[in-house]
Amino acid sequence: MDNPKFFVTSIERGAYHDGPGLRTVVFFQGCPLHCAWCCNPETQPFRPVLLHDGRRCVACGNCVPHCPQQALSLREGRLHVDRSRCISCGRCVPVCPGGAYSLSSEIMSSEEILAVVMKDADYYRATGGGLTLSGGEPFCQQGVEVLLSQAKQAGLTTCVETTAALSYKVLESVLPYVDFFYIDLKHSDRDVLLRETGADLDLVTSNIGKLMDDGANVTLRTAVIPGYNDDLPTLRSIFHLALALGVTTYVLLPFHQLGRAKYAKLGQPYTLEHLKTLTPEDMSEAAALGRRMGLDIRIGG
Amino acid sequence: MPKFSVETPQNVAVSIKIPPEMSPMDQLELMERYTATHRAYEGKSREEREIACLRVLYPALFRSIEPDDLFAGRLDFLPIGFGCVTSIGGVGHYCVFNKLTAFKDLLPPDEHERVDALYDYWLEHDLKTKYCRQALKDDVVGMFIDCEYPLIVTARLSGMMLNYHMLMELGIDGLRKRIREQQEKLEDNDFYRASLASLDLFSSCCDHLADKTRTAMEGSTPKRREELLRMEAALLHIRNDRPETFVEALQLFWLYALLAGVINYGRMDDVLGPFLARDLRMGRLTEDEAFSLLQSLWTMIENRRTTVNGRIIVGGRGRRDPESADIFTRIAMDVAHSCRYVEPQFTLRFDRETPEDIIDAALDAIGSGATYPTLYNDDVHVPAVMRAMRVDEKTAEQYVPFGCGEFVIQGQSVGTPNICINLLKILQIALNNGVDPMDGIDKSDGVPLLPAEEIGSFDVLFSQYKRLLDHYFDLSIESQLLSYEVMNQEVSFLFTSILMDDCIERGKAVLDGGIRYLGGTVETYGNINVSDSLTAIKKVVFEDQRVTLSALRDAVNRDFDGNMLLRRHLWEAPKYGNDNDEADTMANEVFEFVANGIRDRGINAGMTYFLIVISNNQLNTEWGRRTAASYDGRRKGQFMNPANNPQGGANTSGPTAMLNSLTRFDAGLHGGSLQNIKFTPDFFNGHRDLVKKMFRVYFDRGGCQLMVTIVNRGELEKAVKNPDAYRDLLVRVSGFSAVFVNLETDIQEELMSRVLYG
Ligand code: SF4
């Protein structure tokens, strides 16, 4: 398998938040967790899903007869997608005059991905940037180690944003090809973490520990969510956990609602509407706490 | 005779002019005197007439010295007078008819007849009107700025940047001496005599202003009195002698620029830097005083309110004393940072040798939202200008952008953009059998065209478009040359000619054979709409075969009414600005055809250069209003793409992709090309090191120029809703900067449509 294929949801060039320098971030389809604050919910399923943008839909009905599954109907001047019927065949996408539909991902080979990535080679060289894999969970992608090794061969720095909620074997296999691991540490309470995200805290922490033992460059990140983990005692215990694992590089990501529109496009409820968007300034107390505890804390990105 | 309205506004004006100090009755009398003089010199040489008319205007038009001025020289502009550009006053012996009409309202009704008499006289004598009568062609060639036409033309002498080195070295007396020497060496002529008379007029203006300083001294504070005494001494010094101090040099330069009627100033660091450095070294001036003097210069330039001019250029290759020049540059950078004026258009030329602190100061000023300096890469431009203008390296090093971004060689070339061409309109005409779908009028000017039904391939379509373009290029060169001919018949632009190489040596005015390099430029509009249209047609019609070409034409002519799906397919075809090879290659192909087409015609006509400039003020939006829907998915009446940038919203692939697209064109084929980019402060200021390196890569890859606007996400939208809270928000429109909330609605929309990075 020297040219594996992937479900890629998007590629973002000139990114500056996801690892050192200017980077190209490749987002993949499929994640084992289900965090309510996920800002890329379309990447959670392992198969492409259909997005329908109600703001672009003029309810013309053009798409309805094109659906082989009878998943589409016009009712009271509005277009409805019956998600239980939709098989993401994509036939409705090109026939919509408003461009309301899209499939969450398309298939790209590692060669195709790298062709896009390498267009910015000059910028990586100048800034110490490179390729970042994100998602979704990049390590759930078959063949990701091939993509990473090819990127290394091309002289790029590589960074992977991962949940680390998977078997260490996978992480171990990519060790030679990953320069920076960005790992989410979402909570320090086993039960809360499992309930809210589906992640197994022991698995995550043991993976982080092993990565540290194996000499990997690990940055931990916490999305700070009001009412979930934004109180200082919780943050303190998360920071403790990090220090116990031997990690000092830390990023706090203030909660935002930028992913909200995507939930509407997926026909899913957005449950965090009532939460306040946090600013970098809101993070200052937490950051000060972390710094006092010995962490090297950055806010945002 | 072609149909046109003499009252058409002749240029883009966003900044509101300061009203004249002179009372309306005094203005009327002065205009009458000017008109009578002009009439009396009928039949005399143009030089005699020009100097006689100038004597009517100066020193009469000088305003009082304002309390904060640190050197002298403010002018009123009247609807009738003499000038060389359209941004202030008019061209040659001019009448700006719409302003004269408006002026009438300031007078009591029983005086209106007097204005009417002037109006009637100037209908026959205004230079630009004379030009229009000869140059315009119904439905095909229109006047500035009449957006119904595919091609608009004017007569003006824009962008003159004078040889101030010569002025500083010789002083007024030295210039007199040089002219006299030439008078003896060659033979005496009206040009020499009138030039000498112009210098005498300069001296009497110095005296007049010195008087004004004495008036201003009455009742002034001791500190102010000292400033005014310094001003007076400088004026009395430079009336004949070459300047010794920075204040004298500044005063000499400024007064000369005013009398020449130029509104772009050029390499001020090179000209004034050595004076400044010496004064600082000798303790004649403190850094703070230097800062105040430059601030005063900034204010003087701002107060002229030309909207799209006022260029001050610092940095770059080919300066005589770079170290002293950089002292000027550093202070100027601070002034630009703190003033936040829309003019002067402060421009930094740089190359790999430019001191790091100057680059950093530039990025700081930009990061503060000043929109200045605009950045020009000498590593690309110097060799490019050599090829584009066919000059040697030493000459090319003296390139300077003026106005919206056209290049001239300071003190050596004429490069006025007297033609604007709407490339997109011409594509629509080519696809519609010669008819402009916007108004149903045939604008083919007799060029035989196939109907869309008979165009069987993309190549046939492209070559039909090129054929029509070729015809419009022919009209462009004809109109440019005619503008020179008409101006030369009427005037000598005496003050300008004296300081342009090689007018004194040859004894000829700039347009009479005096100028060393006779150039010219054509502003192109809609270049990217055209290339994206062609890419989309190729894909949607000829590759995917979704529609026939004639069905496409019809749907687009209906502004996609009933066929929004087609619009979407066109809009989703590859677009320039995304580092997409297909779209960028097409953009380059269109660019090369247009650039070479214009350039070759200039060379064949014996000009040193005739080049396209991919510049823009806000004409992309104004012309867009009168341009039908296009094949790239752009709606009828919507703005066209700005300068060399993508259509707003089309570039969705991040900043590096956009920068890569921008570098696709050969700078050696154009005379200036503008690139806008918008960043959030989070990216630009929060990650300055990355931004700096990113720019470095862009410039190393052949990026020639960059202009940066810094705004927060959603900030422009908020400013639209609550303008009063955003009076300080500056944006780079293209060839000029503006207070965002002062712009018209659709121009604001165009600005908002541009992709914001970060
Ligand atoms: S075709 Fe598009 S606009 Fe029309 S109903 Fe379907 S989704 Fe809405």
Ligand code: SF4
């Ligand atoms: S993606 Fe296919 S199955 Fe789903 S709604 Fe569209 S046409 Fe129907």
